[in-house]
Amino acid sequence: MEKNFDTTDCYLINGKLALPYTYFAGRVGSTxxxxxxxxxxxxxxxxxxxxxxxxxxxxTCERCQADIQNNWVELGNIGKVINYTIVRYDDxxxxxxxxxxxxxxxLDGADTPMVHILDEVDPDAVIEGMKVRAVxxxxxxxxxxxxxxxxxx
Amino acid sequence: xxxxxxxxxxxxxxIGETKFSSHREDVNQPEMIHEAVRxxxxxxxxxxxxxxxVLHGNMELFEMIHQPDxxxxxxxxxxxxxxxxxxxxxxxxxxLVCAADNLVASGMYxxxxxxxxxxxxxxxxxxxxxxxxxxxWARKLQTGALTAQAAVKLIDEFGAExxxxxxxxxxxxxxxxxxxxxxxxxxxxLDWDQMDDLIKxxxxxxxxxxxxxxxxxxxxxxxxxxxxEEKAKQITQTPVWIxxxxxxxxxxxxxxxxxxxxxxxTHRFAAEQLYKRNGIINPLEYFDVFEMxxxxxxxxxxxxxxxxxxxxxxxxxxxxxxxxxxxxxxxINPSGGVIAxxxxxxxxxxxTAEAAKQIRGNAGPHQIPRPVNHALASSFGGTMWTVLTILxxxxxxxxxxxx
Amino acid sequence: MSEFYGIKIEDIFNSMKxxxxxxxxxxxxxxxxxxxxxxGGWKLTxxxxxxxxxxxxxxxxxxxxxxxxxxxxxxxTIGKVDAMSAFxxxxxxxxxxxxxxxxxxRMFHKYMTPGQETRQAxxxxxxxxxxxxxxxxxxxxxxxxxxxxxxxxxxxxVKCPVCGRxxxxxxxxxxxxxxxxxxxxxxxxxxxxxxxEYCYYASPDPLTGETRETPYGAIGILLDGCxxxxxxxxxxxxxxxxxxxxxxxxxxxxxxxxxxxxxxNERRTGTIEDIKYFEIDE
Numbered sequence: 001m002e003k004n005f006d007t008t009d010c011y012l013i014n015g016k017l018a019l020p021y022t023y024f025a026g027r028v029g030s031t032x033x034x035x036x037x038x039x040x041x042x043x044x045x046x047x048x049x050x051x052x053x054x055x056x057x058x059x060t061c062e063r064c065q066a067d068i069q070n071n072w073v074e075l076g077n078i079g080k081v082i083n084y085t086i087v088r089y090d091d092x093x094x095x096x097x098x099x100x101x102x103x104x105x106x107l108d109g110a111d112t113p114m115v116h117i118l119d120e121v122d123p124d125a126v127i128e129g130m131k132v133r134a135v136x137x138x139x140x141x142x143x144x145x146x147x148x149x150x151x152x153x
Numbered sequence: 154x155x156x157x158x159x160x161x162x163x164x165x166x167x168i169g170e171t172k173f174s175s176h177r178e179d180v181n182q183p184e185m186i187h188e189a190v191r192x193x194x195x196x197x198x199x200x201x202x203x204x205x206x207v208l209h210g211n212m213e214l215f216e217m218i219h220q221p222d223x224x225x226x227x228x229x230x231x232x233x234x235x236x237x238x239x240x241x242x243x244x245x246x247x248x249l250v251c252a253a254d255n256l257v258a259s260g261m262y263x264x265x266x267x268x269x270x271x272x273x274x275x276x277x278x279x280x281x282x283x284x285x286x287x288x289x290w291a292r293k294l295q296t297g298a299l300t301a302q303a304a305v306k307l308i309d310e311f312g313a314e315x316x317x318x319x320x321x322x323x324x325x326x327x328x329x330x331x332x333x334x335x336x337x338x339x340x341x342x343l344d345w346d347q348m349d350d351l352i353k354x355x356x357x358x359x360x361x362x363x364x365x366x367x368x369x370x371x372x373x374x375x376x377x378x379x380x381x382e383e384k385a386k387q388i389t390q391t392p393v394w395i396x397x398x399x400x401x402x403x404x405x406x407x408x409x410x411x412x413x414x415x416x417x418x419t420h421r422f423a424a425e426q427l428y429k430r431n432g433i434i435n436p437l438e439y440f441d442v443f444e445m446x447x448x449x450x451x452x453x454x455x456x457x458x459x460x461x462x463x464x465x466x467x468x469x470x471x472x473x474x475x476x477x478x479x480x481x482x483x484x485i486n487p488s489g490g491v492i493a494x495x496x497x498x499x500x501x502x503x504x505t506a507e508a509a510k511q512i513r514g515n516a517g518p519h520q521i522p523r524p525v526n527h528a529l530a531s532s533f534g535g536t537m538w539t540v541l542t543i544l545x546x547x548x549x550x551x552x553x554x555x556x
Numbered sequence: 557m558s559e560f561y562g563i564k565i566e567d568i569f570n571s572m573k574x575x576x577x578x579x580x581x582x583x584x585x586x587x588x589x590x591x592x593x594x595x596g597g598w599k600l601t602x603x604x605x606x607x608x609x610x611x612x613x614x615x616x617x618x619x620x621x622x623x624x625x626x627x628x629x630x631x632x633t634i635g636k637v638d639a640m641s642a643f644x645x646x647x648x649x650x651x652x653x654x655x656x657x658x659x660x661x662r663m664f665h666k667y668m669t670p671g672q673e674t675r676q677a678x679x680x681x682x683x684x685x686x687x688x689x690x691x692x693x694x695x696x697x698x699x700x701x702x703x704x705x706x707x708x709x710x711x712x713x714v715k716c717p718v719c720g721r722x723x724x725x726x727x728x729x730x731x732x733x734x735x736x737x738x739x740x741x742x743x744x745x746x747x748x749x750x751x752x753e754y755c756y757y758a759s760p761d762p763l764t765g766e767t768r769e770t771p772y773g774a775i776g777i778l779l780d781g782c783x784x785x786x787x788x789x790x791x792x793x794x795x796x797x798x799x800x801x802x803x804x805x806x807x808x809x810x811x812x813x814x815x816x817x818x819x820x821n822e823r824r825t826g827t828i829e830d831i832k833y834f835e836i837d838e
Contacts, residue, residue, distance in 0.1 A: 018765025410776025
């Protein structure tokens with residue numbers, strides 16, 4: 001495209017945005033993570049009004065705004081893939097080297113899916129409805145990656 | 154700038170504020186917000202289903218989270234509703250009030266809930282603010298919102314001794330107010346006999362700006378519910394009316410680092426325009442309270458002159474004679490102001506919320522001990538931007554200079 | 557007496573080893589001194605993710621020293637006393653960088669009195685991260701021309717064709733008159749100081765994430781050829797911080813500030829760093 005101004009003096013300067021921050025998981029989020037870490041158990045919360053089990057857990061029901069933070073429900077470590085994508089590029093912010101699979105996994109007994117890494121499977125062999133189980137991490141990071149990944153049952 | 158009369162009147166019908174503190178490890182962002190949402194709904198006697206639209210705002214980059222409005226639906230109650238995110242820097246809370254007022258006044262929605270929040274403990278405030286600056290020049294030079302320029306100018310004009318005492322008097326008054334407000338993040342119990350010690354010994358940040366002068370970094374949320382006149386009168390006995398508001402921006406200012414006085418300020422410009430079009434001749438006489446966005450004691454003192462269109466040292470005298478105290482002639486920030494609590498995205502909205510509570514007469518222990526009918530609230534942000542809002546107890550004001 | 561709120565001061569120091577969080581001490585190399593009035597001194601050394609605490613009255617080698625009384629110290633430790641309030645009311649004094657002590661809060665688990673551990677508060681997860689994103693900025697023709705000028709040791713400004721205002725660094729338009737700036741003029745490179753921001757506060761440089769060295773001076777300079785508010789924003793030579801005077805214009809009355817000149821970098825690449833800083837022009 002022809003520019004209608006002189007571009008002789010236009011150039012690019014490399015820059016950076018680097019800043020520290022801290023994320024507080026809160027009481028509900030901390031319980032979720034520490035239970036995965038210490039007991040290898042995945043917990044959700046249930047809204048009795050809407051009859052929905054949410055994973056990851058939350059303090060309030062997004063629909064009726066009821067306080068549900070104490071309605072803990074223990075879920076199994078088994079669920080099914082309801083959707084997935086194959087990550088085919090590498091970036092320093094990604095948890096794995098490409099190619100790897102990120103899947104929406106709905107645990108048995110839960111009404112909401114959660115995103116996690118699906119491993120121990122050829123990316124091209126993943127199908128919707130595939131039964132998967134949680135594989136827990138050996139080393140804790142105090143994050144959702146205390147579940148290292150999910151793998152086909 | 155053309156300004157048209159409102160299509161219909163808008164009232165504040167519900168207010169919620171969390172307690173402000175240095176950190177909230179026990180809740181994540183949507184959980185913290187929800188505390189204020191719940192409070193505001195209860196205050197208005199409404200259910201989330203009664204809200205037509207949710208506005209959400211905070212500073213970009215402060216918690217290092219993008220599009221928090223999506224994630225926060227858990228706490229905001231925006232599920233299945235119209236929702237907009239606003240982020241205009243320090244003025245965010247003020248802009249949320251303006252936008253909510255405009256949305257209801259226009260007839261687009263009858264009931265709008267506006268939410269301002271910040272969890273500053275999660276990010277790096279000064280680093281975040283520095284990042285708003287021009288990446289090719291000013292990022293290298295800026296130190297967030299920390300600056301001693303107001304101090305330099307006050308000292309130049311009135312001498313070091315008088316200027317420093319005025320700033321510290323302002324600071325101690327704000328702390329005395331903060332001690333009355335149960336939501337304050339910082340309330341030290343400062344007293345007059347500490348004046349000389351604090352002037353000399355509080356750790357310096359930049360030049361004459363010391364730690365004690367500067368606002369805190371706080372966590373917290375503020376929620377205000379707005380309704381059309383018809384709805385507002387159904388919802389509550391004590392709606393507080395938004396009479397008018399003005400927003401004034403200026404260019405990104407690489408030239409702020411001067412010592413040229415008097416310089417143009419958006420505060421004075423905004424005040425002049427707003428009073429003129431509302432027929433307010435003497436703002437100091439007219440208003441019963443002013444909740445000012447005062448990021449530091451130095452700015453607080455300096456800006457009194459701008460907002461009230463004062464001359465010479467009239468603003469210093471207001472401070473020196475302690476007429477800005479809660480029982481004084483012109484109470485400034487009975488809440489303790491921004492120095493007492495600064496969850497930035499909520500801060501400017503807290504000014505309107507606190508001014509509205511003063512008009513309702515239920516501000517709590519920091520209620521002004523005489524009737525409050527007319528209130529002013531300001532916001533500050535960006536590179537010297539201003540939002541200024543007038544609140545009224547009664548729907549009885551005269552037309553003013555509208556088109 | 558060395559017991560306050562039912563807690564012995566010695567227990568707080570003796571339990572530090574058990575409460576230590578190596579992950580919280582990563583990258584920290586500091587010695588902290590604690591001078592507790594009438595009770596004694598302790599020296600905490602943090603290096604390479606390890607800690608040592610010694611009872612000693614010789615705190616002379618410490619990077620920072622906290623000077624306080626026993627009651628305040630215990631109060632701070634168990635959260636009964638607010639650090640900022642104690643600081644403001646002079647109950648604690650800090651020798652050295654006052655914010656360094658903030659580091660200790662993340663290096664140790666909270667102190668619990670014996671027997672209290674069993675009913676310990678719930679563990680709250682806090683993840684510390686640094687966001688780091690590479691960026692590329694396009695200068696555009698106007699800022700690009702200005703930066704190119706710096707390479708040739710020239711400071712350029714644009715002039716508004718309507719109000720005549722000079723802007724440097726330059727902008728495409730005069731925002732006040734809403735017209736395109738077309739005329740270029742060379743200004744400075746010498747000028748007088750109009751504003752000094754004497755920075756004690758160590759903030760991060762967002763371009764690197766590194767903490768800036770303090771103190772430093774950010775300055776507004778009225779370069780020769782400029783007037784009124786047309787100041788240029790840069791840095792002052794750090795060792796001249798105490799030797800300069802600000803000029804001003806107060807209701808028309810002019811007071812001149814210290815004359816300054818730029819110190820150019822040998823290698824200039826067309827960035828703000830082509831000028832190292834400004835120094836006194838003698």
